[in-house]
Amino acid sequence: MVTAATPPTLSMETSPQPLPAATAATPLIEVEHVDFFYGATQALRDITLTIDEHRVTALIGPSGCGKSTLLRCLNRMNDLIEGTRVARGSIRMRGVDINGPDVDVIELRKRVGMVFQKSNPFPKSIYENITYGLRLQGLKNKARLDEIVEKSLRGAALWDEVKDRLHTNGLSLSGGQQQRLCIARAIAVEPDVILMDEPCSALDPLSTSKVEELIHELKTRYTIVIVTHNMQQAARCSDKTAFFYLGRLVEYGETRTIFMNPANPQTEAYVSGRFG
Amino acid sequence: MLPSSGQPADFPVMKRFFDSELETFRSHLLLMGETSIRQVRDAMKALVESDAALAHHVIAADDELDTLEVKIDEEAARYMNLRAPVASELRLVIVGMKASHDLERVGDEASNIAKRAVRLSAEPPLKPYIDLPRMSGIALEMLRDALDCFLNGDVQKALAVCHRDTEVDQLNRQLYRELTSFMLEQPATIGRALELMFISKSIERIADHATNIAEEMIYLAKGQDVRHSEQVKKPASPAT
Ligand SMILES: Nc1ncnc2c1ncn2[C@@H]1O[C@H](COP(=O)(O)OP(=O)(O)OP(=O)(O)O)[C@@H](O)[C@H]1O
Ligand SMILES: [Mg+2]
Numbered sequence: 001m002v003t004a005a006t007p008p009t010l011s012m013e014t015s016p017q018p019l020p021a022a023t024a025a026t027p028l029i030e031v032e033h034v035d036f037f038y039g040a041t042q043a044l045r046d047i048t049l050t051i052d053e054h055r056v057t058a059l060i061g062p063s064g065c066g067k068s069t070l071l072r073c074l075n076r077m078n079d080l081i082e083g084t085r086v087a088r089g090s091i092r093m094r095g096v097d098i099n100g101p102d103v104d105v106i107e108l109r110k111r112v113g114m115v116f117q118k119s120n121p122f123p124k125s126i127y128e129n130i131t132y133g134l135r136l137q138g139l140k141n142k143a144r145l146d147e148i149v150e151k152s153l154r155g156a157a158l159w160d161e162v163k164d165r166l167h168t169n170g171l172s173l174s175g176g177q178q179q180r181l182c183i184a185r186a187i188a189v190e191p192d193v194i195l196m197d198e199p200c201s202a203l204d205p206l207s208t209s210k211v212e213e214l215i216h217e218l219k220t221r222y223t224i225v226i227v228t229h230n231m232q233q234a235a236r237c238s239d240k241t242a243f244f245y246l247g248r249l250v251e252y253g254e255t256r257t258i259f260m261n262p263a264n265p266q267t268e269a270y271v272s273g274r275f276g
Numbered sequence: 277m278l279p280s281s282g283q284p285a286d287f288p289v290m291k292r293f294f295d296s297e298l299e300t301f302r303s304h305l306l307l308m309g310e311t312s313i314r315q316v317r318d319a320m321k322a323l324v325e326s327d328a329a330l331a332h333h334v335i336a337a338d339d340e341l342d343t344l345e346v347k348i349d350e351e352a353a354r355y356m357n358l359r360a361p362v363a364s365e366l367r368l369v370i371v372g373m374k375a376s377h378d379l380e381r382v383g384d385e386a387s388n389i390a391k392r393a394v395r396l397s398a399e400p401p402l403k404p405y406i407d408l409p410r411m412s413g414i415a416l417e418m419l420r421d422a423l424d425c426f427l428n429g430d431v432q433k434a435l436a437v438c439h440r441d442t443e444v445d446q447l448n449r450q451l452y453r454e455l456t457s458f459m460l461e462q463p464a465t466i467g468r469a470l471e472l473m474f475i476s477k478s479i480e481r482i483a484d485h486a487t488n489i490a491e492e493m494i495y496l497a498k499g500q501d502v503r504h505s506e507q508v509k510k511p512a513s514p515a516t
Contacts, residue, residue: 232360245287259362261499268363269289276290 025052025239028193028223029074034089036069038081043069045247047089051193056215056224058234058255061244062275067227070244071195074098074225075112076105093192110137113186117198119178121170121185126153126162129170129181130188137189148188155221156184157214176207183214187222194218196226200233212237231271235259243267294359298368301351305372305379308344309423312379313416315341315386316482320412323393323475324405331397334390341383348376364496371496375426378485378492382419385478385485392471402458402468411447411479414440418486425493434497437490438508444483451476 029051036044043066051057051074059067069078073091076098078084091098098108110133121129130149131139139145149166153159158180162173170181179199186194196215200208215224215237228234234241234255241258243251243266251258251267262268269275315334322331352369355361361369418437425434455469455476487508494502502508 231362235362260366262363266287269287271362272365273292274289276288 025055027051028053028093030090030092031070031073032090032092034070034073034091035087036066036073036078037085037087038069039083042087043247044073047249049242049249049252051223051225052240053192053223054219054221055239056219056226056237058238058241059225059227059244060229060231060234060241061250061270063229065244066247067244068197071114071197071225071227074193074195075109075114077109077114079105110189111191112193112195113189113191115179115182115186115194115196115199117201119175119182119202121173121178121181123169123171125167126170126173126181127166130185133185133189152184152188153181155187155218156180157210157217158184174207176203176210179203179207179211180214183211183218187218191222193223193225196224198227198229201229208233231259231273243270245270297351297355297359298365301348301355301372302368304344304348304351305376305426306423308341308348308376308379309419309426311337311340311344312382312386313419313423315383316389316412316416316419319386319389319393320409322390323396324409326393326397326401328394328397331390331393335387335394338383338387341380345376345380348372364499367496367499371492375489375492378488382482382485385482388478389475392475396468396471399468402465402472407447407451407454408472408475408479411444411451411476412482414444414447415479415483415486418444418483419489422486422490422493425490425497429497431494431497434490434493435502435507438487438502441483441487444480448476448480 027050031047031049031051034044034047035042036047047066047070059070061067072078073086086099093108093111096103122132124132127149130152131145134145134148150159150163153162158177161177162181170178173181179202183194183199200211203211212233215226218224219239226234226238238255240253241255242249243258243262243264245266251262251264253263257263258267259271262271266275315337318330319334321327322334352373355369356366359365418440421430421433421437424430425437452473455473459466459469491501491503491508494500
């Protein structure tokens with residue numbers, strides 16, 4: 001399963017055990033003093049925060065504050081954008097600097113999967129959407145692929161709705177189903193972390209609550225970082241919340257504290273809908 | 277709490293069209309506070325001055341507090357339903373509902389005192405009114421300080437309210453002993469002495485409600501629940 005032969009490796013030595021949410025949090029990703037630039041534009045300023053394993057971390061803040069940028073830093077998706085650089089600081093996953101010279105980016109992105117705001121299934125069948133990444137990794141065994149497809153679709157709470165039409169086009173699904181298909185695709189490769197950038201912003205309330213339910217279930221096996229503009233959603237599904245403004249981390253803490261008794265008046269104004 | 281150095285210079289904070297709903301809610305709670313203080317003050321005045329007319333007035337005015345409590349509950353339910361408040365707004369709504377309940381009970385105790393004042397006004401006083409006005413004076417100060425904390429977030433004042441509760445408890449016990457000996461020595465005073473005992477108990481309850489309100493206001497200001505915590509623990513009171 002691990003393709004990169006060179007240490008250091010980002011993968012886990014043993015298969016992940018589901019952890020009950022009540023256990024003490026272990027730091028999985030440590031962001032330290034990160035400055036990030038798009039060309040000459042600085043988008044992140046001195047960001048330091050720790051993402052805990054098997055927890056849901058919500059990133060909130062007004063448009064343009066750098067949430068998506070930080071999210072993309074976590075699996076080096078920003079590498080795909082010309083002229084970007086982490087000018088200072090480090091991001092470590094299980095102690096390994098993800099921007100280090102030995103890191104296999106493909107492997108990193110397998111460990112740290114992503115679900116986008118607009119569901120973006122490939123214009124292929126449901127089955128192929130899920131197996132695409134696995135086939136790229138060289139997995140050919142039909143029985144094994146079938147097994148992973150079922151497991152991933154069940155994991156994304158979509159199996160019952162699509163099990164009889166696995167070979168129809170993914171684009172024929174409803175918006176909410178497409179988003180869950182993207183989540184199924186993300187979990188098919190068994191990542192450690194799932195990054196979600198406004199995964200529910202295009203969904204109706206019912207599909208939204210399905211995805212929220214799903215997030216709640218997924219965190220027993222994965223670490224989730226979610227960007228959302230929906231304050232109630234952040235309050236409902238996350239364990240920790242980070243509030244950003246103008247590229248800075250203003251406040252980071254337990255979600256219940258951020259929404260019940262934030263320390264910073266700006267956080268208070270933002271979560272109360274007084275920002276603007 | 278601020279991991280990054282410095283803060284964004286300007287952070288635009290706007291008013292929302294429904295902010296007036298919260299203002300109304302706050303003002304209703306303040307009105308309840310003022311009204312219940314007035315009710316206690318008038319009930320005690322009626323007692324001390326044997327003013328049956330004033331006592332009747334207090335009894336009739338209790339409706340005001342009942343109506344306000346219902347109004348505050350309705351507003352709170354509506355606000356939570358429509359605005360899904362968070363942070364200090366959510367605490368305000370929760371505290372508003374609890375404090376209005378305490379204030380309504382303060383009003384009930386004021387009416388109880390007033391009813392007894394009506395009966396006592398028909399008889400000669402058992403003894404000069406000294407201890408009861410002293411107790412009610414403390415209880416009223418406690419209520420006033422708890423409401424001040426609501427107005428200006430003065431948490432120290434609210435903590436002091438919690439500590440003063442013991443003073444009222446002690447005065448209440450002292451008065452019990454004194455009135456018990458009256459009754460033993462002069463059985464003819466039993467009726468009046470019992471009325472006074474119940475009044476004393478009412479004042480003690482008012483101080484309890486003031487303490488609750490103070491704790492609620494600390495929660496509102498700090499987001500910290502101090503009930504049953506060391507911070508508000510009373511010094512060990514002597515056994516009776
Ligand atoms: N590809 C890019 N090239 C140049 N600048 C960019 C690029 N992407 C983002 N930015 C800038 O970086 C800053 C942070 O953008 P980012 O997309 O991280 O914000 P965001 O918090 O995700 O906002 P939103 O809530 O609107 O999605 C913004 O000022 C934005 O204009
Ligand atoms: Mg974004």
